[in-house]
Amino acid sequence: SAVISQKPSRDICQRGTSLTIQCQVDSQVTMMFWYRQQPGQSLTLIATANQGSEATYESGFVIDKFPISRPNLTFSTLTVSNMSPEDSSIYLCSVDPAGRTEAFFGQGTRLTVV
Amino acid sequence: SQQGEEDPQALSIQEGENATMNCSYKTSINNLQWYRQNSGRGLVHLILIRSNEREKHSGRLRVTLDTSKKSSSLLITASRAADTASYFCATDGSQGAQKLVFGQGTRLTINP
DSSP: OOOOEOSEEEEETTTTTTTTEEESSSOOOSSSEEEEEEEEEEEEEEEEETTSOOOOEOTOEEETTTTTEEEEETTTEEESSOOGGGGEEEEEEOOOOTOOOEEEOOEEEEEEEE | OOOEEEEHHHHHHHHSSOOOEEEEEEEEEEEEEEEEEEETOOOOEEEEETOOOOOEEEEEEEEETTTTTEEEEEEOOOOGGGGGEEEEEOOTTTTTTTTTTEOOOOEEEOOO
């Protein structure tokens, strides 16, 4: 299994500002995934973070809005830039360790933009 | 995309009763998984069923998969108050657990 530490667990931010969310894994993983969960909705994949290369973004998500860093095999950050109230969501990081078919999730970051 | 759909969206039952949730998906899959989410926190993996399996059990959980109908069901027997949570199905393609596509989820409430 994999233990994921995600922080902050929650934050209230002013519109126009940016928030960086950190995700730390207790083992090396090739890929890390960032999801958004809007209020009352399901999870939507934002991007896949690969170590040593640019993140791969899903349709509807762009690097300028959600820049991602992946400096090593155990850590990644997601920044929510120039926030608006529509960005209020839970953001989750996830990994699927080699040899495992299930995914492991961080506890999520509940973001409220006011 | 192979966005899954789940029904019901919300389910409220008495403690001790069984809870059944359904999931449908659109395209071919390798695996279908069920996850639980408590109060908007991280997801916890419950059970995985492979495309060549029809039924799987884990404790009080029973999952079925009908690939001809592109549907799955999750049965929780003898429900407990602690089972109150949101339940999501998730499908993957040919790349294992990568890039999971989640269903809309079922909000389950167990009344004491």
